[in-house]
Amino acid sequence: MSSPTWGGVVAGTASTPSETVPLAALVCDGPRVTWRQSVTRPIRLHLDFDVVVAGEILTGHSRAGRLPRTNVTGTRRTSREG
Known part of the structure; x- marks a missing residue:
């Protein structure tokens, strides 16, 4: 996931x-x-995602409609890591 800020608006993509x-x-x-x-x-x-960012780590969950929620974890990466 990447999420740069442009003029105070947060935007991003997931790849x-x-x-x-x-x-x-x-x-x-x-x-x-x-x-x-x-x-x-x-x-x-x-x-739908709902996560908490603590330093370089994010944890939370995602949900797809009525399906059970799924745990999500991730680490921050720099744009050079692509």
Whole structure:
């Protein structure tokens, strides 16, 4: 996930080897970050994410409609790590 700020507006994308999708409804409220994204591969899903960022680590969950929520973890990477 990448999320640069342009003029106070946070925007970003999420990438996998097969696609890059924009993040929608991206909100940063202190350490808490929420967003929505749609993916088409391997199947079409609309996902909602709710995570907390602590230093270089994020933890939280995602949810796809009525499916059970899934735990999410990640680490910050620089733009050079692509």
